[in-house]
Amino acid sequence: MSSILVTGIGGVVGQGILRNLRAMELGIRIVGTNTVRVSAGNHLCDAVHEVPFATAPGYIDTMRQLLVLQDVRLVLPSTDYEAHVLARHRDSLPATVASAPAEVSGLCLDKFLNFERFAERGLPFARSVLPSRYADDFPRTVVKPREGRGSRGIHVDPPDPRAFDDTHVVQEYLDGPELTTTFYVLKDGSLHGAITLRRNLDHGNTSSCEVERAYDAQIDGLLRRMTAAFPFRGSCNLQSRVTAAGVVPFEINCRISGTNSIRAQFGFPDVAYTVQELLLGQRPDAPAITGGCALRILHDVVYPDLSLAELDNRDDRFRIF
Known part of the structure; x- marks a missing residue:
């Protein structure tokens, strides 16, 4: 079987x-x-x-x-x-x-490379610099591993960002609500849909979240520019903050992400989309986003x-x- x-x-x-x-x-x-x-x-x-x-x-x-x-x-x-x-x-x-294709998953695995490639295409991303080149570029900083996962190894406003080696990246601290957006791109490269959650974190994992629709138009425009510039495919996750300049990403994951069990309850079952398209040969069901919130428990x-x-x-x- x-x-x-x-x-x-x-x-x-x-x-x-x-x-x-x-x-x-x-x-x-x-x-x-x-x-x-x-x-x-x-x-x-x-x-x-x-x-x-x-x-x-x-x-x-x-x-x-x-x-x-x-x-x-x-x-x-x-x-x-x-x-x-x-x-x-x-x-x-x-x-x-x-x-997603290796060229995209590799790009998104490295936050500094992600910033550079997005900047080349005029796409927003948290301004980033390697510690060895940092020259007091930002009023507030976040230092994190270039290839870090979750919230491990993150230092907010460290005394001297230059003290870290270049396996890290110095990002401008983005002040504003944190959003997590999951989007699904079909095999033909078209954007199937997206859902955005405003979330709270506990040790790097979502502890509570709520469906957020206020930024849908802005995020949709950003995703369409991203998918036109790079061959994203399948379920991907965009982490961003809402700033005075709008929605600014700071990390992208080219895989099914951690709130998959939650967003399936709010009309965006991207695990099902993946199975429908890649295993069953079907066009995935259309998203049907509903409102609501969720708390995680043990x-x-x-x-x-x-x-x-x-x-x-x-x-x-x-x-x-």
Whole structure:
């Protein structure tokens, strides 16, 4: 029986994708991968496999073998590095990879490169400079890893941005409400739609959010300029702030992002769009955005009478509390 494979099932992105897939009731096996054998997504998978980190030399060979072993037809990466590495090797893989072309995922993986390429095309992006070249360019600063993920390693207004090496980037601090916009681009390059949430973060993850429609026209114009300039494809995520100059992006993720389980409840099920287009060969359903808000809470997956060493997948006996 053929399968869909979801990577990074220990993280909130991968778990959200798994819940969306289960809700679709596709009648297809779901295979999960992670860098550890047991994690929070195991109970949602029919099979789970431990794989190397995406940056490790053996990652692609391991994934290629796994795709054949599990008869995988569609891969849904949930991390930036996996999305990029899999996109780079997509022509040699025996399954469809749900990721933008490698030239775009590589561009967006590096925030400084993203700024440079957008500036060349006249597209807005948080003004950025490498620490070695910083000359008090901005009144307020944010220093972060060039290829950082989430909110890890971020320093707001550090005493001396020049103290960091050039694996970091110095961005102008953008003062204003933070927005997260997910947009979906069809295989033909046309913009299928978008949804914007105003959100609050806790340790880099969304803790609460609300559907935001006030900036739809401005964001739609920006997305159309972006998709005309670069070959974005599939589900992508634009993180921005509302400033006096308008909506200004500061990071883009070329993969399904962390609020996928939330936005599916508000008329933008981009996991379903991905499956419809890339697996089922259908035109994705039209977005039907509704208002609302969401709070994230913790649940426990409890396995009575089992040790961690014995856990495997959804065939294990468990309860969620």
